[in-house]
Amino acid sequence: xxxxxxxxxxxxxxxxxxxxxxxxxxxxxxxxxxxxxxxxxxxxxxxxxxxxxxxxxxxxxxxxxxxxxxxxxxxxxxxxxxxxxxxxxxxxxxxxxxxxxxxxxxxxxxxxxxxxxxxxxxxxxxxxxxxxxxxxxxxxxxxxxxxxxxxxxxxxxxxxxxxxxxxxxxxxxxxxxxxxxxxxxxxxxxxxxxxxxxxxxxxxxxxxxxxxxxxxxxxxxxxxxxxxxxxxxxxxxxxxxxxxxxxxxxxxxxxxxxxxxxxxxxxxxxxxx
Amino acid sequence: xxxxxxxxxxxxxxxxxxxxxxxxxxxxxxxxxxxxxxxxxxxxxxxxxxxxxxxxxxxxxxxxxxxxxxxxxxxxxxxxxxxxxxxxxxxxxxxxxxxxxxxxxxxxxxxxxxxxxxxxxxxxxxxxxxxxxxxxxxxxxxxxxxxxxxxxxxxxxxxxxxxxxxxxxxxxxxxxxxxxxxxxxxxxxxxxxxxxxxxxxxxxxxxxxxxxxxxxxxxxxxxxxxxxxxxxxxxxxxxxxxxxxxxxxxxxxxxxxxxxxxxxxxxxxxxxxxxxxxxxxxxxxxxxxxxxxxxxxxxxxxxxxxxxxxxxxxxxxxxxxxxxxxxxxxxxxxxxxxxxxxxxxxxxxxxxxxxxxxxxxxxxxxxx
Numbered sequence: 256x257x258x259x260x261x262x263x264x265x266x267x268x269x270x271x272x273x274x275x276x277x278x279x280x281x282x283x284x285x286x287x288x289x290x291x292x293x294x295x296x297x298x299x300x301x302x303x304x305x306x307x308x309x310x311x312x313x314x315x316x317x318x319x320x321x322x323x324x325x326x327x328x329x330x331x332x333x334x335x336x337x338x339x340x341x342x343x344x345x346x347x348x349x350x351x352x353x354x355x356x357x358x359x360x361x362x363x364x365x366x367x368x369x370x371x372x373x374x375x376x377x378x379x380x381x382x383x384x385x386x387x388x389x390x391x392x393x394x395x396x397x398x399x400x401x402x403x404x405x406x407x408x409x410x411x412x413x414x415x416x417x418x419x420x421x422x423x424x425x426x427x428x429x430x431x432x433x434x435x436x437x438x439x440x441x442x443x444x445x446x447x448x449x450x451x452x453x454x455x456x457x458x459x460x461x462x463x464x465x466x467x468x469x470x471x472x473x474x475x476x477x478x479x480x481x482x483x484x485x486x487x488x489x490x491x492x493x494x495x496x497x498x499x500x501x502x503x504x505x506x507x508x509x510x511x512x513x514x515x516x517x518x519x520x521x522x523x524x525x526x527x528x
Numbered sequence: 529x530x531x532x533x534x535x536x537x538x539x540x541x542x543x544x545x546x547x548x549x550x551x552x553x554x555x556x557x558x559x560x561x562x563x564x565x566x567x568x569x570x571x572x573x574x575x576x577x578x579x580x581x582x583x584x585x586x587x588x589x590x591x592x593x594x595x596x597x598x599x600x601x602x603x604x605x606x607x608x609x610x611x612x613x614x615x616x617x618x619x620x621x622x623x624x625x626x627x628x629x630x631x632x633x634x635x636x637x638x639x640x641x642x643x644x645x646x647x648x649x650x651x652x653x654x655x656x657x658x659x660x661x662x663x664x665x666x667x668x669x670x671x672x673x674x675x676x677x678x679x680x681x682x683x684x685x686x687x688x689x690x691x692x693x694x695x696x697x698x699x700x701x702x703x704x705x706x707x708x709x710x711x712x713x714x715x716x717x718x719x720x721x722x723x724x725x726x727x728x729x730x731x732x733x734x735x736x737x738x739x740x741x742x743x744x745x746x747x748x749x750x751x752x753x754x755x756x757x758x759x760x761x762x763x764x765x766x767x768x769x770x771x772x773x774x775x776x777x778x779x780x781x782x783x784x785x786x787x788x789x790x791x792x793x794x795x796x797x798x799x800x801x802x803x804x805x806x807x808x809x810x811x812x813x814x815x816x817x818x819x820x821x822x823x824x825x826x827x828x829x830x831x832x833x834x835x836x837x838x839x840x841x842x843x844x845x846x847x848x849x850x851x852x853x854x855x856x857x858x859x860x861x862x863x864x865x866x867x868x869x870x871x872x873x874x875x876x877x878x879x880x881x882x883x884x885x886x887x888x889x890x891x892x893x894x895x896x
Contacts, residue, residue, distance in 0.1 A: 432598070432604045432666070433669065435624070448614060
């Protein structure tokens with residue numbers, strides 16, 4: 256049965272709605288792109304030049320890269336089994352864990368820093384144990400890693416859970432009937448099929464860790480990550496000094512963006528055939 | 529053998545309830561049922577891939593109910609193949625292979641006609657090729673029990689016939705026990721030693737395929753299995769007639785030996801204007817009569833035949849499907865369908881609206 260074509264007044268309404276929607280989307284896009292474009296335009300060249308001449312910036316970039324990588328590796332090692340459990344378990348307990356994992360994403364990051372200070376500070380139980388073991392958290396790179404891990408690991412676990420959930424359990428079932436024990440199935444089938452999603456989640460976690468400021472500034476102001484350095488330059492010297500550092504950070508963040516795009520355009524491997 | 533006793537399993541809102549059947553050692557069982565009846569769940573429960581809530585499963589002489597899938601000695605082939613997409617065809621086929629099974633992997637790929645696909649990427653295979661590779665992967669290990677979930681559904685008719693023949697031959701030669709899900713009744717008849725009819729998670733009927741097809745337990749089964757003449761009516765035991773006897777001709781009044789008669793009686797089944805003569809052990813009362821369309825013969829004139837049921841009716845619809853013809857008759861207001869070859873229909877010069885004679889034997893009537 257064919258539907259009747261819309262009457263002329265209704266067509267006019269649809270046209271107006273379409274125009275308004277297109278305008279709204281354009282404004283949002285402009286709002287998101289304009290500040291970054293402006294920052295790169297004004298500070299991109301000087302930012303690149305600053306990397307060559309500004310030892311503090313170089314140190315901050317290296318520290319940021321190392322701590323973000325450390326946090327990401329730790330998040331992958333500990334978060335992958337948890338993500339698999341959450342993807343394969345349908346229970347209230349698993350649902351509660353998934354909800355708890357979202358909490359760090361919802362609270363303001365300085366609050367997250369304060370919470371971490373309560374748990375890992377010198378006066379806390381865990382903090383004092385770590386100090387005795389020679390691992391100071393507050394004011395050290397370990398504090399930066401802890402702050403980065405707290406705010407970005409939930410993103411990894413969430414993405415990894417999705418990656419595992421997309422792997423049809425029947426692939427694993429077939430592998431079991433072909434003689435593999437569960438661990439061998441994980442190594443030979445599940446991880447290879449989820450790998451692309453896991454890597455993408457790791458990249459997202461790394462990018463989020465690189466951009467973290469609020470929790471880091473509470474736990475470890477010094478040594479400075481790039482985000483803390485840009486804030487420090489802004490409050491100490493003003494906008495013009497902060498721009499090259501901020502632009503360098505933006506260019507740094509382009510790396511994971513490119514990796515993500517490359518991963519997304521690869522073919523999907525987790526389909527039944 | 530595959531022995532399933534009172535099996536219960538739950539997948540989401542779906543329940544498999546109280547499923548019991550046996551497929552003898554080296555036998556070939558077929559599971560038939562409508563979509564959503566639990567056929568795949570049943571195979572997965574036997575394989576240990578779906579947790580069961582009750583019942584027992586034995587494979588061969590071993591109770592495997594609590595054993596993990598890798599220790600059950602089974603191979604499973606899904607309709608969609610589930611080939612590992614990160615591995616080549618060859619790597620898929622040899623996934624579970626050991627040094628002892630290399631030869632069988634080579635043999636099965638050769639016999640299924642896929643020996644030249646070894647280096648191909650599974651993404652480049654057609655649906656049919658994928659099914660053959662999945663079959664080869666499962667059979668290469670020579671498991672004692674093979675579970676097949678519509679393994680030939682994506683194959684073209686020629687390759688389907690070849691694959692069916694080779695799987696049946698391997699089944700005979702290697703002696704594995706098979707259980708196959710199929711929607712294809714021909715396949716069920718050709719392959720199966722045991723047919724298990726499943727609906728809504730329960731076994732409706734289980735037995736030799738010929739028995740299930742010819743003597744369906746309920747009108748629903750009869751209709752599901754494609755019987756076109758399922759008539760509701762009333763049975764009357766003809767007590768005044770001598771006990772009739774289903775094997776051989778008996779003159780009226782001849783005393784039938786008690787061991788042969790074994791409760792069989794002459795019966796009259798009345799459905800509307802149709803009075804159908806049959807034999808059986810049913811009592812008087814409401815029942816359904818099932819007459820397969822291929823059991824009904826058509827003639828232009830009143831046939832001189834031993835068939836006890838002869839009716840005159842009008843052709844309401846005449847349709848042909850390749851070499852087959854389907855003739856729908858109206859017999860005094862009751863529908864009756866006959867299936868014959870298109871050549872027979874042509875030679876008889878059948879036309880819609882014409883009067884013809886339809887006949888079928890008393891033994892072609894199954895009451896349920």
